[in-house]
Amino acid sequence: MEEKIIHIKVPADRSVIEKLKAGDRVLISGSMLTGRDAAHKRLFELIQQGKPLPVEISGQFIYYVGPTPPKPGEIIGSAGPTTSGRMDAYAPALMEKGLLGMIGKGARDEKVKKAMMDFKAVYFAAIGGAGALISKRIVSSEVIAYEDLGPEAIRRIEVKDFPAVVINDIYGNDLYEQGRKLYAVK
């Protein structure tokens, strides 16, 4: 998996998603959303109530991040991924609305994995704790919803060569499980 690097433009369409396999290293460029616990809870509640969402989800990638505040002159502060499992309860509903990609760190539950296969969406990991490095791949950032949530607000960010690895593809493969099995010693 360390050999080939795949460049992805976002927003993407399903044909891009279909080509990705667990273990693929990617560099993502383009525009995507950010959101974490509180924003997900609000989006989920709106979907349940059948109300419109404040942001377009279809075709989008969402990055689970709550950055540090930018210093004057900075675009964004430190911006590494947060633990994705906390978004598991809400993620399938967003995939049903057309969400194509999720970027975070850590394992997803079975319902999320099934939804990724059903709705054809991919889960990527960014390197947890590499917040300073990742911030340098973010070229613009703008709060577009839920400003009151502070670091948890929904932003639209433009990224250039944002490094990530495919963890779960649409075919049911899981890099976390495969990688661990490959190196586990009895």
Add this chain to the structure above:
Amino acid sequence: MAREIKADQITDSVKKLCIEANIYLEEPLKAAFHKFAGLEESGAGREVFHILEENAAIAEREKMPVCQDTGITIVFVKIGQDAHVIGGGIEDAINEGVRQGYKEGYLRKSVLSDPIERKNTNDNTPAVIYYEIVPGDALLIEVAPKGGGSENMSAIKMLKPSQGIEGVKEFVVDTVLKAGPNPCPPIIVGVGIGGTFEKAALLSKKAVLRPFGKSNPDEKKAALENELLVLINKTGIGPAGFGGRITAMQVNVETYPCHIASLPVAVNIQCHASRHKSVML
């Protein structure tokens, strides 16, 4: 005669420690990223170590936090019994330092006023503070910002004494396995054995804060640390959980006497962004 230490001095020190701990990793830890990049068998794992090394360098250059989770602020205070804090309460002085540090350092405010109501205090206070009275007239302050992702993967268990050392090992490895990729491996594992329920947890936290690269001075405990490290690294979780040989970089064990009926074991998981800084006043 008691030595006087001004509350303002404490505030100022805590402020600086909050900012510096979040930007500058310990030299031995950065050296470990470099060393392990050469040792890890998995290609993806090697790449993770390279990224962590570069990330630490960018953080220093840009004076930016290494990780966006600048933590809840844990403060360990050792107060010399002949020291006397003047000009305000020590607790207020510490929290004011946190408040100033997180504002001036552009650190993320991640603390909620209540675990149920979940409203952000917007200044990262209050800190979690532990005091210890020691001989002398100095004041030692250690600040350790702790991220939520790794803290959430920690665990404690009251073992039966009959489960013995094998039970301890099994629980430690099981906790790391359950954590999997979530706590940002390569991790540092703090293990507290003995004492009581809360003492074991505190020991595990103190174990995590030991300077990187130092073993327990007791030979038997040091051997246990090595054995646990080998067992953990057999799990195959690897850097970032992508699969590999290096899941943990270090295991630190701390122990305390305990009740005849008890064998408490606490495992505190620390992500690779192990941040702590101290100052002596």
